[in-house]
Amino acid sequence: MNDVKCECGHVNPHGTVLCEACGKVLDERDQSGKLLDMRYEGSARRSQTYNKTVIDKIWNFFSSVKVGVWLIVITLLASIIGTILPQEMYINLPPEVYYEQEHGWFGKLYYQLGFHDLYGSWWYLLLIAMIGISLVICSLDRVVPLYKALKAQRVTRHEGFLKRQRLFGINEAFDQGDQDLVKQHLIQKRYQIREENGDILAEKGRFSRWGPYVNHVGLIIFLFGGMLRFIPGYYVEENLWVREGETALVPETGEKYYIQNNQFILEHYDKEENKKFEKALERAGQVVQNYQSNVVLYERVSENLPGEKPELKKLKEYKVRVNHPLTFDGYSVYQSSFRSEMTAMSFSLANKESGQTFGDFTIDLKAPKSEYDLGNGYVVKILNFFPDFEFDKNGEPSTKSRVPNNPAFVFTMITPDKPKGETSFVAIRQTIEPFGDNVYKVAFKGIETQNVSGFIVRKDSSLWAIILGGIIFMIGVVQGAYWNHRRIWVQNKNGQIWIAAHTNKNWYGLKRELETILANTKLTMPEDQLQKEDDGDKEEA
Amino acid sequence: MATLSSNLLFISFILYLVATLFFGGSIKAKKEFNEKQGTNKWGKIAVFLTIVGFVSQLGYFVTRWIAAGHAPVSNMYEFTTFFGMALVGAFIVIYFIYRTTLLGLFTIPVALIVIAYASMFPREITPLIPALQSYWLQIHVTTAALGEAILAISFAAGLIYLVKAIDQSKASKRTFWLETIMFSLVTVLGFVAVSTVFSAAGYQEKFTWIDKHGNEAAVEYTMPAITGPNDWELVTENGFKPLIQMPAYINAKKMNTVIWSFIGGFILYGLIRLILRKRIAASLKPLVKNIKLDFVDEISYRSVLIGFPVFTLGALIFAMIWAHEAWSRFWGWDPKEVWALITWLFYAAFMHLRLSKGWHGEKSAWLAVIGFVIIMFNLVAVNLVIAGLHSYAGS
Known part of the structure; x- marks a missing residue:
């Protein structure tokens, strides 16, 4: 391919439409129009010049703004589809159940088409990747000749x-x-x-001409940052539940950091204290004012030996609240949820008819004892304990999990007049006497609960690229738009x-x-x- | 303070209304109207009134902020009102660049409709849930609203373009769609009118109904029920009996409001047509007679250029920073986030089409209209219908 020499003496690369130096129309086909097409200064763009090899064809495909716009529009339409029903991460049932149950045949179809995880689907990622490629090629195809042409102008x-x-x-x-x-x-x-x-x-x-290319560079860095997430260890997101009073290892920190949860606090807006919100509170009922966990962060100072209790050094105390995560060493700990857990149940042994009681006892639900001696010959034995009670398929009592969400007991009550003992099945709000009428009962007295704070532990090592990309994008877009x-x-x-x-x-x-x-x-x-x-x-x- | 605040808002509403009339007058009074000439007396009064109204609305904003103790952009009423204010603010800025009162004639009514729509939502000062307790509330929300408002100016300019460019002498696809835009604006007024009438009458009726999980639930309607909830039973005596029953997965109450809004819209539109005896767009045509097409085209494009970076900063970047702090991730594909991305992608496509495909003029004007539709969808439908994490904004 030959370069083109203009009558002004400037040598232009093959494919140039307007002489870079004097602006004379070199491409004879373009002589007719009334006004010049000044885009990219009529410079020789690779995509407009070569179209022979496969690489040329791929280059030409992605360098086309038309293709770029189509990619944007398709991504836009796909994104809309993903907002019709909640995505997988925002539902609290298994997706195969949720979509059909909540949204009927449409939900089922939505799930079958894979739209429940649209933004993580291979084809959505492919679209984003293609936009990325288009950004690179479109920019290169234009910025280099444009730069040369603006530099060569006489x-x-x-x-x-x-x-x-x-x-x-x-x-x-x-x-x-x-x-x-x-x-x-x-x-x-x-x-x-x-x-x-x-x-x-x-x-x-003139620098405003570089704005679009600068913002494209920003976008590419941003997308690159998004890709970094797929590298193992770059992105950590774990749930961590810590009971009040307990200390837990922060996951994915190489067993280095520990968090002690001193107290979980849940506050609601008070109508009396907040007169200005009175009307709104009447309408809405209770509104949460604060979720907070008072924690202490520790670092392990001893060697990490299995089975040995780690030696901890206190790093800092912090009140983890929504919008105020605890951050250390690239990790952030967010207040994300809480639950209330039963820790102990207390009962008293009573005569069913007279109501007379013969002593109280408290069962630690994490470590129930096998018998509780109430003195004077009154003993309650635990025959069986179901921390998370349910009737299984065969109608037999069983436990769903080891978490004491719904504790149930089978007691044997040994008393001076019933030395062989009477058996009673006690669950929350129900008592079953499997062997006929009993004289005594284990009466429910109360429960003790404990709050469990739910944290999200996150580390995102790709953040620098995201931030850098964002900043460069903003600079580029302002540069291109405001000048x-x-x-x-x-x-x-x-x-x-x-x-x-x-x-x-x-x-x-x-x-x-x-x-x-x-x-x-x-x-x-x-x-x-x-x-x-x-x-x-x-x-x- | 709260009373002062609402009074200031009311004053600004009235001022905008009066300003609109003066904007109309400024165009009628002028024979030769183009970019080179200054603004006439009517126009100057109109702009002055608009600025006073804007200051008054700023007063509303500041006093409400003081009364609430947090930036008044935390629920649907506050946000939409702020959007209306930003729209007026954006107009004032663009006016001083291009000095055309015609833009005011199209922008201020849109702002009025937006503010009227806002006032249909519960107006009391609401407490902030923990996720909203951050200084990013004012930074993110106001910048996003401002960006959207500047982008909306391009809609107003696009509308002027279409009113002028489209031949109204015979019905066509173009006249149909342009009139659809006009009708949509009227329908918002229909919603305002119907809501105001029924709430002034104190209308309400209660139902019990069966939700999609088979549980009994209660619902209170503030408009006569055309669409009743699934397996409804009227609790209120002499209440209006629903004409159609909705399946459980459709929110019958919202559906009912939509239907009433359309009824209101049709009645209003019918009345307007009866008076004008031609399409709304056709009767606006004489007003735009003297403006040059490429001039409004440029205003429209320029608004997109000014608004796009502001929108990106507010609705995406600040949003990501805050989401990172409050929800532990900067991006989570929440519907509101996705719709901000959709808006952004749309305007990105718009600019690329303009730059390299030469989509100037009418095509560009239609795109500006679609952009505004997307913004409104994000404001109205995503908050009220799709909800998601931003659902606190829906009340």
Whole structure:
């Protein structure tokens, strides 16, 4: 492929539409149009030039903005689908049950199509990946030739280039000092001025042209940060339940950190204290004011030996609240939930008829004793203990788990007049006497509960990329959106002064600026050739 | 303080209303109207009233903040009102760039509709749940609302474009869709009117019904029930008996409100058509006679350019920072988050289409309209229908 030499002497790469230096139209096919297509300065883009090999074809596919926009639109539509029903992570039933049960046939179909985990599906990730590739290739395809073309541009431009700018005008009559005055005004407006043979090129805000590419770089870094998560150890998210008074190992910290939960606090808004919220509280009922766990963070200082009790050093005390996580060594511990757990139940042994009691006893639900001697010959034995009681499929009593959510006991009550003992099955709010009527009963007295704080432990080593990507994106998007690249050519052609102007956006602003630049001179405002076309073609529509 | 606050809001509402009339006047009074000319007397009064109204609404915002002890952007009423205020603020800024009162004529009514809609939600000061107790509340919510408001200006400009560009002499797809936009705006007013009428009348009726888990539940309607809940039983004596029963998985009460809003919308729209005797868009056409198409096109695009970075910062970046602190992850595919992403993707596509596919003019105006629809969907439907983690915003 040959480079193209323009009549001005500049050698342009193959595929160039407008000469990089003087702006003469090199591509003969483009001679016809009224106005020049100034996008990317008519530079030679790889995607517009080569289309032979497979790599060319892939490059051309991804370098197309049309393809990019399609990818965005498809991702957008897919994202909408994912919001129709709650995603898997926001439901509290197994998905195969939830969707059909809650949303009928539609829910079932939604689940079968895999929409319950849409944002984690292979095809959604593929879409995001393709957007990433498109970002890279689109940017490279444009930024390099654009940079070269803007760098190679000369002050003096070809007549055809100037004539076919959107803002263009010819001045026959002008004063001697006009050009100097214009120059002064341009400097006042902070234009960078280049002169050549009395021709002027005034330019400002070129850096805004790089805005889109800068923000694309930011996005790529952001997406890269998202990918880092898939590396094992980069992203840790674990649930941690710690009972009040207990100390637990913080998971995934290499058995290094421990958390002691001193107290869990749940507060509701009080109507009396918060008069201003009175009406709202009446409407809503109870509103939670605070979830808080008072914790102490420890670090293990001893060697990590199995079976040995670790030696701990206190690092800090902290009140973990929503919005106020405890952070240390890259880890964050969030207050995420809580539950109340039964720790002990107390009973008294009583005569069913007279109600007379023969002593009380308390069962520690984590370590129930096999018998409780109440003195004077009264003994209660535990025959069986079901911490999380239910009747199984065969109707037999059994336990769902070892957590004392719904404790039930089979007691034998030994008393002086029933030395063989009477058997009683006691669960919350029910008593069964399997062998006929008893004389005595174990009467429920009360429970002791303990709060358990639910924490989320998270470590995200990819955060730096996310933050960096976000910052770069914002810089790029502001750079591209809030500044404009403006160029004004004031040139001598055939004894006339030709004025042309171009901006990548905000033509209104450019026109107003031109008015002040040409003020107090005989030079006339260049005409908006697009508006002229508009007036002729569309205005009467 | 709370009373002062609501009075200030009321004052600003009235001022916006009066300003709209002056904006109308500023256009009628002027023969030659284009970008080069300054604003006439009517227009100056209109802009002045708008600014006074805005200051008054700022007063509402500040006094309510003082009364509540937290930024008043924590529920549907407060957020939507703030959005209305941001819309006016965005208009004032854009006005001083482009100096066209026509934009006010289209923006301020939209802001009025938004504020009126907001006031249909419970207005009392609500306490903050723990997740909202953070200074990010004011930072994230206000920036996001401001970004959306600036983007909404592009909708107003797009609307001007369409009103001017679309040939109203014969019915077409374009006239139909443009009129659909007008009808939608009227329907919001329909909702406001119907809600106000029934709440002024103190209407209410109670039902018991069976939810989708087979449990009995109670519900109180504030409008006569057209759609009744599943297996309803009327508790209130002489209550209006529902015409249709809804299945359990549809929220019959919300459905009922939607139907009433449409009824209100149809009646209002019918009345307007009866008076105008032509399409709303057609009767607006003379007002936009003197503006140049490429000028409004530029305002529309410029608003997107100004609004997009603000929106990104508020609705995505600040949102992520806060989510990271409150919910332990910066992104969790919550419906509100996803819809913010959808909005962002949409405007990204919009800008790419404009830059490289040359989607200027009418195509671009339609896109601005769709963008606003997405923003409104995120505000209204996602909060009220889809809910999710942001569901506290739904009351």
